[in-house]
Amino acid sequence: MNNAPNRISQCASGDQIPNSPNDPATHAKNIAGSLLSARSASSRRQPDSFDDRTHLNDSLQMLGEQLRRSYLESTRALVAAVEARDPYTHDHSQRVSQHAKTIATRMNLGHREISRIETAAILHDIGKIGIPDNILQKTERLLPEEFDVVRCHPTIGVKILGHTTYLRRELPIILHHHERFDGNGYPDGLAGEQIPIGARVLAAADALDAMLSRRAYRNALSMSEVRLEFSKHRGTQFDPVIVDVVLEWLSEEGSNLEMQLSQHGASTANC
Numbered sequence: 001m002n003n004a005p006n007r008i009s010q011c012a013s014g015d016q017i018p019n020s021p022n023d024p025a026t027h028a029k030n031i032a033g034s035l036l037s038a039r040s041a042s043s044r045r046q047p048d049s050f051d052d053r054t055h056l057n058d059s060l061q062m063l064g065e066q067l068r069r070s071y072l073e074s075t076r077a078l079v080a081a082v083e084a085r086d087p088y089t090h091d092h093s094q095r096v097s098q099h100a101k102t103i104a105t106r107m108n109l110g111h112r113e114i115s116r117i118e119t120a121a122i123l124h125d126i127g128k129i130g131i132p133d134n135i136l137q138k139t140e141r142l143l144p145e146e147f148d149v150v151r152c153h154p155t156i157g158v159k160i161l162g163h164t165t166y167l168r169r170e171l172p173i174i175l176h177h178h179e180r181f182d183g184n185g186y187p188d189g190l191a192g193e194q195i196p197i198g199a200r201v202l203a204a205a206d207a208l209d210a211m212l213s214r215r216a217y218r219n220a221l222s223m224s225e226v227r228l229e230f231s232k233h234r235g236t237q238f239d240p241v242i243v244d245v246v247l248e249w250l251s252e253e254g255s256n257l258e259m260q261l262s263q264h265g266a267s268t269a270n271c
């Protein structure tokens, strides 16, 4: 389903955007307020007690987290800009993030690893902002030289995001989300456990969303076709352990997932 007209009409409505607690301006005010409080407190006396140092540490951690969230919100705007260039990719990153979280949780990965995978999944295709429209929006199959250009998007993505320390643990997941378990992927041809676990999870989640989505040249795959594809590429394209987790998930909840996606009209373009 093409959601572009809805988005355009929402944008043209002239409604005021509410001052959300996540917007950069609010964050900036909060951060400035916290900094002033901290500065004022430190000018009165040095943090000489255990309680003072604990309070200062907590405040610094809170500021760091606020800055990180503010940065992520800005970066998500870039992702939205990429997806807005092609209505077929609307909400792809959000769905991939949800799939990746489900897979990682079913694998019993740690809380922090799951959180990193979720974040990386939201941002994984941000490098497509550097891919020309005539390739990104092409509805026919890509020519080999066009696919070479598309293959640059993970590297472009980490160049865009690599200017900050906030995402240093997510960057390897983003860089390697198109590696294959058999070493035939890109950009570095890593194989097996050389590929970060988060990137292996993200690769499966990304492929799942692509299979369940309509493309310009084919319909969405049925759930039984999706299961067949994962089984066929177990140990070649995908980590076999992750394929087993995905197959178990789909056999338990596949029909619910299929229904949710059909209601949202999930669809993606060429890459």
Ligand SMILES: [Fe+2]
Residues within 6 Å of the ligand: 124, 125, 153, 177, 178, 271
């Ligand atoms: Fe990608």
